[in-house]
Amino acid sequence: MASQASSFDHESRTGRSGTAHPAGAVRQAASCRLPPLPNEEIYLYRKPIDNSGVVRQSDPAARGRCWRWVATATAITIVLAAMLWPGAHALLAGYRIESLKATQQLLRAELASLELEEARLLSPEKLDEMAREQQLIDPAPDQVVQLAPAADGSLARNLKSR
Amino acid sequence: MPDAREKRSRTRATALAVVLAAWFAVIAGRLLQLQVFQHSHYRGLSDRRTTGVVEIRARRGTIFDRAGRPLALSLPADSVAVNPRLAPEPQITAGFLAPVLGLNQRELEEKLEAAARQRRGFLWIKRRVSFAESDRLRRLGLWWVELRPDNLRAYPKGILAAHILGGVDFEERGNAGIEQGFEEELRGRPGAARVVRDVERRGVDSRTDVPAQPGTNITLTIDERIQHVAERELARAAQLHNSRSGSVVVMDPNNGDILALASYPPYDPNLPMRSATDVEKRANHALSVPFEPGSVFKVITVAAAMEATRLTPDTMIDCGGGRINLFGRVIRDHQPYGVLPVSGVLAKSSNIGSIQIGLAVGERNLLNYVRRFGFGRSTGIPLPGESAGKVRDLEDWGRTSIGSVAMGHEISATSVQLAQATAAIANGGLLVKPRLVLSRQRPGEQAEVMPAPTPVSIIRPETAITVRRMMEGVVLNGTGKLARLDGYTAGGKTGSAQIYDPKCRCYLHVYNSSFAGFAPVANPAVVVVVTINGAPVFGGALAAPVFRDVAMAALRARNVPRDLPDNPPPREGAPADLADLAIADLGSPAALLPAPGTPEREGPSRDLWGPRVPDFYGKTMRAVLEETAELGLAVEVTGSGVARAQAPIAGSILPHGGRVRVVFAR
Numbered sequence: 154m155a156s157q158a159s160s161f162d163h164e165s166r167t168g169r170s171g172t173a174h175p176a177g178a179v180r181q182a183a184s185c186r187l188p189p190l191p192n193e194e195i196y197l198y199r200k201p202i203d204n205s206g207v208v209r210q211s212d213p214a215a216r217g218r219c220w221r222w223v224a225t226a227t228a229i230t231i232v233l234a235a236m237l238w239p240g241a242h243a244l245l246a247g248y249r250i251e252s253l254k255a256t257q258q259l260l261r262a263e264l265a266s267l268e269l270e271e272a273r274l275l276s277p278e279k280l281d282e283m284a285r286e287q288q289l290i291d292p293a294p295d296q297v298v299q300l301a302p303a304a305d306g307s308l309a310r311n312l313k314s315r
Numbered sequence: 316m317p318d319a320r321e322k323r324s325r326t327r328a329t330a331l332a333v334v335l336a337a338w339f340a341v342i343a344g345r346l347l348q349l350q351v352f353q354h355s356h357y358r359g360l361s362d363r364r365t366t367g368v369v370e371i372r373a374r375r376g377t378i379f380d381r382a383g384r385p386l387a388l389s390l391p392a393d394s395v396a397v398n399p400r401l402a403p404e405p406q407i408t409a410g411f412l413a414p415v416l417g418l419n420q421r422e423l424e425e426k427l428e429a430a431a432r433q434r435r436g437f438l439w440i441k442r443r444v445s446f447a448e449s450d451r452l453r454r455l456g457l458w459w460v461e462l463r464p465d466n467l468r469a470y471p472k473g474i475l476a477a478h479i480l481g482g483v484d485f486e487e488r489g490n491a492g493i494e495q496g497f498e499e500e501l502r503g504r505p506g507a508a509r510v511v512r513d514v515e516r517r518g519v520d521s522r523t524d525v526p527a528q529p530g531t532n533i534t535l536t537i538d539e540r541i542q543h544v545a546e547r548e549l550a551r552a553a554q555l556h557n558s559r560s561g562s563v564v565v566m567d568p569n570n571g572d573i574l575a576l577a578s579y580p581p582y583d584p585n586l587p588m589r590s591a592t593d594v595e596k597r598a599n600h601a602l603s604v605p606f607e608p609g610s611v612f613k614v615i616t617v618a619a620a621m622e623a624t625r626l627t628p629d630t631m632i633d634c635g636g637g638r639i640n641l642f643g644r645v646i647r648d649h650q651p652y653g654v655l656p657v658s659g660v661l662a663k664s665s666n667i668g669s670i671q672i673g674l675a676v677g678e679r680n681l682l683n684y685v686r687r688f689g690f691g692r693s694t695g696i697p698l699p700g701e702s703a704g705k706v707r708d709l710e711d712w713g714r715t716s717i718g719s720v721a722m723g724h725e726i727s728a729t730s731v732q733l734a735q736a737t738a739a740i741a742n743g744g745l746l747v748k749p750r751l752v753l754s755r756q757r758p759g760e761q762a763e764v765m766p767a768p769t770p771v772s773i774i775r776p777e778t779a780i781t782v783r784r785m786m787e788g789v790v791l792n793g794t795g796k797l798a799r800l801d802g803y804t805a806g807g808k809t810g811s812a813q814i815y816d817p818k819c820r821c822y823l824h825v826y827n828s829s830f831a832g833f834a835p836v837a838n839p840a841v842v843v844v845v846t847i848n849g850a851p852v853f854g855g856a857l858a859a860p861v862f863r864d865v866a867m868a869a870l871r872a873r874n875v876p877r878d879l880p881d882n883p884p885p886r887e888g889a890p891a892d893l894a895d896l897a898i899a900d901l902g903s904p905a906a907l908l909p910a911p912g913t914p915e916r917e918g919p920s921r922d923l924w925g926p927r928v929p930d931f932y933g934k935t936m937r938a939v940l941e942e943t944a945e946l947g948l949a950v951e952v953t954g955s956g957v958a959r960a961q962a963p964i965a966g967s968i969l970p971h972g973g974r975v976r977v978v979f980a981r
Contacts, residue, residue, distance in 0.1 A: 251518030265390030272471030277543035
């Protein structure tokens with residue numbers, strides 16, 4: 154599509170324009186310097202257009218169609234979101250659950266490792282060694298007092314001898 | 316013309332529509348094929364990429380001691396592997412992994428280089444790493460390192476009870492001890508889970524198809540405190556005399572509970588077997604290695620005599636001055652004795668006296684009682700590799716076998732069998748089967764207590780009590796003086812059986828030194844059998860002190876009240892007093908006799924001169940004091956009520972300067 158600017162350019166070259174235009178002076182000046190843009194005198198031409206007289210006419214049918222489209226699109230979006238949301242949520246929850254399961258396994262492994270360490274530290278050989286270092290001696294039979302747990306549970310032994 | 320153009324246009328439009336329709340039809344058909352007809356196939360392919368079935372490890376059951384302290388437990392562990400094709404250069408890979416896993420960097424580098432040369436796609440770096448190691452490795456976030464879930468069987472107490480627990484192999488299958496004996500129950504059943512992963516191998520979903528069933532937890536009758544003392548004292552005594560092997564069995568005579576079962580040399584079940592020496596160390600000498608018991612077996616001979624003959628503890632036995640010619644075979648005593656009461660024969664461990672008693676019992680009766688006491692058949696303890704020992708049928712006995720068997724030769728027994736027999740005397744004549752497993756607990760269920768087998772009466776209670784008192788005499792006045800306990804009465808019998816060497820077909824001058832005893836005498840709570848093999852020291856000097864230390868620890872751990880005042884009796888005793896050698900060979904017994912140059916004496920030992928001790932059992936304190944005053948005996952009384960225990964035993968001769976201790980109770 155021919156633009157208004159290019160039509161104008163064509164007319165000015167062919168001399169069909171009725172207005173006295175200092176084209177020679179412009180060309181002369183232009184020949185002396187490189188224009189920053191080609192045809193800048195054309196493209197940078199500003200034509201004021203007054204469209205204040207244009208009035209938008211109300212079209213209730215078009216508006217109605219528009220709102221129907223909006224409503225339909227929204228409904229479809231909601232339906233799609235409602236359909237996809239549980240799946241997406243389940244997926245994210247799945248990631249979370251699996252991550253928690255992995256953490257649980259790690260914690261169980263750590264607990265077992267700590268139980269092992271506790272058992273190692275409580276081995277009779279270790280206790281024997283510590284007792285020797287602290288110059289402890291075996292108690293006489295009568296010195297050992299086994300405390301029975303109280304009925305109210307206020308006193309209880311950790312290890313119940315069977 | 317317009318008609319022609321219009322017709323052409325319509326034809327073109329029709330052709331285009333047909334092409335498009337065909338195209339859509341092809342696509343629809345293909346979709347139908349993929350989505351409907353081949354749905355399951357492609358679904359399977361997809362599932363195989365994203366979904367995997369993984370094994371859920373079943374945790375192996377924990378083994379506890381009787382107080383619930385863990386002796387063996389399993390914990391999840393990771394094994395580290397890499398794909399050498401995906402891993403960086405071996406130097407870099409080894410540089411990352413070696414410090415974290417505690418490996419030699421150079422060796423790991425060589426291993427990785429070799430794997431890369433062989434174009435291997437998988438290489439184990441380290442199996443069953445600790446939690447700390449795997450945690451450190453996980454934090455490094457090395458994508459080319461794979462951590463595969465595994466299980467680690469750990470024995471937190473190290474060598475403690477190693478021979479009872481046994482061990483597991485590389486696949487966590489029991490290969491000895493309780494681990495092997497209860498393999499099926501301990502192992503559990505692994506489960507299976509379906510895991511859905513995304514492209515980055517992150518878990519999206521998982522579903523348990525078959526739940527894992529953890530192994531059964533097993534509680535042993537072992538008390539780890541007693542076990543520790545038994546192992547410690549056994550090792551100390553064995554190392555002191557460079558003994559080859561040894562064992563200690565501690566048993567509750569009332570229900571057969573094995574409270575400790577130690578074997579020497581020890582081993583650490585946490586370490587894998589590396590050499591033949593390790594295999595030897597894993598032999599359970601208390602259970603799998605029978606030996607000639609020697610003089611400790613004289614208790615059985617005496618018990619048979621009390622049951623089957625008219626002999627009593629006071630019946631005098633002619634010990635022939637320490638020499639007897641039994642159908643052409645000359646057997647000597649370690650010390651010459653003249654005439655000794657039956658109790659004295661046991662206290663002094665006279666071979667000749669025992670042979671005379673054995674002859675009085677008779678071959679058939681003796682064999683009958685030997686079998687009644689459980690010798691020659693396995694005790695049924697749930698550990699693999701138990702030996703039944705050897706008791707020959709009467710048809711296989713030689714003419715002199717009666718003499719050998721009476722003093723514990725030509726017969727072999729395990730320490731557990733000796734403990735079972737001693738328990739029968741301690742508990743009043745009931746043969747109880749040794750019990751090693753107290754209870755077992757399946758996951759999610761209550762602990763099931765294993766019933767104690769019904770005991771079988773093998774001798775009369777009176778006989779058992781009589782033999783018990785005679786065994787107390789062994790500790791007070793005989794060869795077992797070093798077995799005296801502080802605060803408790805004790806009975807027992809020493810043994811020093813010469814070891815037969817099949818290479819030279821002769822008996823060596825090293826012994827199976829043993830002591831079988833119980834405490835307290837009135838109501839025995841523990842039976843302890845100590846055997847140390849291959850030491851040049853008699854049982855009274857080597858095994859009796861071990862008995863003392865182990866019995867004291869056991870009585871303390873079992874919270875058994877003392878039955879004697881807290882004044883430790885003197886423990887001095889010349890080596891000759893402790894000699895109890897069952898001389899089995901015909902060689903040079905003189906070489907075995909201590910204190911050369913000691914003149915041989917006929918008649919009773921000098922220690923046996925003095926007044927006889929009356930039987931105070933059941934008498935009131937007043938009656939006891941009156942009777943001792945009449946006889947001029949020094950007496951020491953404890954408690955109140957009626958006499959329940961006395962030392963020395965009734966009928967024995969009180970040594971010069973000695974005193975009688977009588978314990979009263981209601």
